[in-house]
Amino acid sequence: MMERNRPPGPESRHRHPPELGSELALLARIRARVASAGSHWKVRLGIGDDCALVDVNPGEEMAVTTDLSIAGRHFELALHPPEVIGHRALARGLSDLAAMGARPIAAFLSLGLPKGLTATANRSHKTENGSLVSGRRFTRAETTSKIIRGFSPWIDRFYDGVLALAREFRTPLAGGDLAESPIVVADMVLLGAVPRGKALLRSGARPGDAIYVTGSLGGAAAGLEMLKELAATQKSGAASGLRFPLGLAPALTSHLYPQPRVNQGLWLRKHGVAAAAIDISDGLSTDLKHLCDESGVAAEVDAGALPVSAGATLLQALHGGEDYELLFTARPNARLPRKVAGAAVTRVGQILRRSTKKPLVALITPQGRESLEAQGWEHFA
Amino acid sequence: MMERNRPPGPESRHRHPPELGSELALLARIRARVASAGSHWKVRLGIGDDCALVDVNPGEEMAVTTDLSIAGRHFELALHPPEVIGHRALARGLSDLAAMGARPIAAFLSLGLPKGLTATANRSHKTENGSLVSGRRFTRAETTSKIIRGFSPWIDRFYDGVLALAREFRTPLAGGDLAESPIVVADMVLLGAVPRGKALLRSGARPGDAIYVTGSLGGAAAGLEMLKELAATQKSGAASGLRFPLGLAPALTSHLYPQPRVNQGLWLRKHGVAAAAIDISDGLSTDLKHLCDESGVAAEVDAGALPVSAGATLLQALHGGEDYELLFTARPNARLPRKVAGAAVTRVGQILRRSTKKPLVALITPQGRESLEAQGWEHFA
Numbered sequence: 001m002m003e004r005n006r007p008p009g010p011e012s013r014h015r016h017p018p019e020l021g022s023e024l025a026l027l028a029r030i031r032a033r034v035a036s037a038g039s040h041w042k043v044r045l046g047i048g049d050d051c052a053l054v055d056v057n058p059g060e061e062m063a064v065t066t067d068l069s070i071a072g073r074h075f076e077l078a079l080h081p082p083e084v085i086g087h088r089a090l091a092r093g094l095s096d097l098a099a100m101g102a103r104p105i106a107a108f109l110s111l112g113l114p115k116g117l118t119a120t121a122n123r124s125h126k127t128e129n130g131s132l133v134s135g136r137r138f139t140r141a142e143t144t145s146k147i148i149r150g151f152s153p154w155i156d157r158f159y160d161g162v163l164a165l166a167r168e169f170r171t172p173l174a175g176g177d178l179a180e181s182p183i184v185v186a187d188m189v190l191l192g193a194v195p196r197g198k199a200l201l202r203s204g205a206r207p208g209d210a211i212y213v214t215g216s217l218g219g220a221a222a223g224l225e226m227l228k229e230l231a232a233t234q235k236s237g238a239a240s241g242l243r244f245p246l247g248l249a250p251a252l253t254s255h256l257y258p259q260p261r262v263n264q265g266l267w268l269r270k271h272g273v274a275a276a277a278i279d280i281s282d283g284l285s286t287d288l289k290h291l292c293d294e295s296g297v298a299a300e301v302d303a304g305a306l307p308v309s310a311g312a313t314l315l316q317a318l319h320g321g322e323d324y325e326l327l328f329t330a331r332p333n334a335r336l337p338r339k340v341a342g343a344a345v346t347r348v349g350q351i352l353r354r355s356t357k358k359p360l361v362a363l364i365t366p367q368g369r370e371s372l373e374a375q376g377w378e379h380f381a
Numbered sequence: 382m383m384e385r386n387r388p389p390g391p392e393s394r395h396r397h398p399p400e401l402g403s404e405l406a407l408l409a410r411i412r413a414r415v416a417s418a419g420s421h422w423k424v425r426l427g428i429g430d431d432c433a434l435v436d437v438n439p440g441e442e443m444a445v446t447t448d449l450s451i452a453g454r455h456f457e458l459a460l461h462p463p464e465v466i467g468h469r470a471l472a473r474g475l476s477d478l479a480a481m482g483a484r485p486i487a488a489f490l491s492l493g494l495p496k497g498l499t500a501t502a503n504r505s506h507k508t509e510n511g512s513l514v515s516g517r518r519f520t521r522a523e524t525t526s527k528i529i530r531g532f533s534p535w536i537d538r539f540y541d542g543v544l545a546l547a548r549e550f551r552t553p554l555a556g557g558d559l560a561e562s563p564i565v566v567a568d569m570v571l572l573g574a575v576p577r578g579k580a581l582l583r584s585g586a587r588p589g590d591a592i593y594v595t596g597s598l599g600g601a602a603a604g605l606e607m608l609k610e611l612a613a614t615q616k617s618g619a620a621s622g623l624r625f626p627l628g629l630a631p632a633l634t635s636h637l638y639p640q641p642r643v644n645q646g647l648w649l650r651k652h653g654v655a656a657a658a659i660d661i662s663d664g665l666s667t668d669l670k671h672l673c674d675e676s677g678v679a680a681e682v683d684a685g686a687l688p689v690s691a692g693a694t695l696l697q698a699l700h701g702g703e704d705y706e707l708l709f710t711a712r713p714n715a716r717l718p719r720k721v722a723g724a725a726v727t728r729v730g731q732i733l734r735r736s737t738k739k740p741l742v743a744l745i746t747p748q749g750r751e752s753l754e755a756q757g758w759e760h761f762a
Contacts, residue, residue: 044442048675049583050480050660051444051573056437061425063432066570068491068560099431110449110491110568177568179449187491187558187568189447192432202430279431294429 026118026155027178033159034173042105042193043174052175054106056193062105063192063199065096071184079231082154084256085186086161092281093190094169094260095324099279101200101269102192104262106174107166109188112181117154169262200269200328204276205295209329209351212336214264214343217284218312221320223255226311251311258324263341265326273336277328283321283376288361291327292354300362301349301372318363319375407499407536408559414540415554423486424555433556435487437574443486444573444580446477452565460612463535465637466567467542473662474571475550475641476705480660482581482650483573485643487555488547490569493562498535550643581650581709583675585657590710590732592680593717595645595724598665599693602701604636607692632692639705644722646707654717658709664702664757669742672708673735681743682730682753699744700756 045053268274308317359371426434649655740752
């Protein structure tokens, strides 16, 4: 029965008059915003039913990843503008798809929010603790329009960040959950598609493979330091939120708006050159160890070959994390261009046979060879 | 290359020696537990890579749902044993699949945990606030074995609850995320499959349809009241957690271990009798309103026909929520058995034409006809 499967039209949001309660009003608002961001033929039914319905091509399998972002752990309300929190939450998931060589199909967002951030007054960009989260001053016109629209600037700006990146990678926000929570919690779920048996796995590396990274490393860690300094110097003016210099330093941009390497992952998968791949979310030292663990191999990294981001240190490049570059291996005879889909590709080391007598990951420096311990992001450490 | 797609074998968990950090150790532990719970041919790659890989049959589409469970909102650490929190988190997602008539394929869990709940000592079933979360006393042997296993009883028991229900509905836990969090947060993501165009939607109801519910209503709300009373009377003995009477009252079981109506949803979809469906998670009054909104219709409910759970009141049956029964409509000439897959099916009302002159949902009582306002679960209210 075709009729039953007709996706709810845009008029359906008018069925939730605001007086029905603020959760419904909030859901209707999100639904309308997501709908205005465009649809995608793979999503046959989005927000508004018990489940979303997603289509898959014959011969493809689905790649699924979930990423939790928690206030105080993955971001700070006092440091990160809401757009940035939204952008980064989606970037993490897209980066996981990139590392599999998968094409994004849809995103789902479970969002837990303190009541204060959903209030409709313009004081609502204050968090419950009283710290301010706005990343820039609003013009009066903007503030007025947000008040007229009747929704909290915080949540509007959060969705601005999510939806701008979603549009860039043609990834519809197809559903999720919304709940009141003492702290801001966002779980981003990404679905992607990849031809059956062709996904790039962590477990494909073999001794002799060359190790490559895309882009440059350490920028996000350096940018986080810059952000903290900015916050410290502007402490007195915190009542209006952090003010960013007009031209953001590249490292600050790396931290605030990391670009997932989706197109690079697709290129590597289509050209069949990558034997194994992972994205650098926890830091090179930690993620290379993950790849070695899953492949049952060891590795060595040449410190001199690392593409360290402008403004970053070697240690930030080795352990910083959140750069969302791809780390991949290729057979020794594979030929790689210098750039893939606009991103530099740099050979940084090689895969070795595993042995209890040598370090799992070794770092080669002018001073010699040392063990590179995983010192990246670690929960519960 | 087949070899690259070989799922990591059970030996792979030995590649994370415990000294590598407790997050890795915890992940390895979860991975091993999930692996021992059995696999599923639809999940070609589970925990251990950037994404999981899931297969879909030709002609099927995928149903996707996410459900946030947050401490203090959806459960209380001082009230709910960890098995119950795990069971209920998965039950919510399975119930959403049931309401679409979808077959479960895989679950993904994003879990945020306070450090205290992942500590390895036996004091770890204390929360950071010092309240106790164990639902029963451990025997000495159990406690010893848990200490030897080196993991927190809380997280072990949480996974006990998730995995027992997952096994019952042959739903592998195929991935997710793990993060440190000030409060317990669990986002459960469910994937299901349904023949293309055959999903049961909220939007399919038409004037004249009869309204049905499975099972009985109000039990979960009554059970929650019982649980709170139990906690109040045992306050002095709280140091060892709540002690449950040997034979749990049915209402208490409805609250602690709700059974998602997966098989009933599949039956309804296969037999093509349901025109629209939703699960009763927020309460009949709220969920029937959702269905009416999505279908553009109104409804009336006969109070005398409602299957009220033993020990529950009419108000609990109307507004209580968390019963996870199915509410569905069928054309007036449809013939339904008294039971579907073991659950009673009761006709409770009918769908009406929508009009601004009458209530959206009306309740018929011996006193006459009144408006049934949505008074179920509402965030940000």
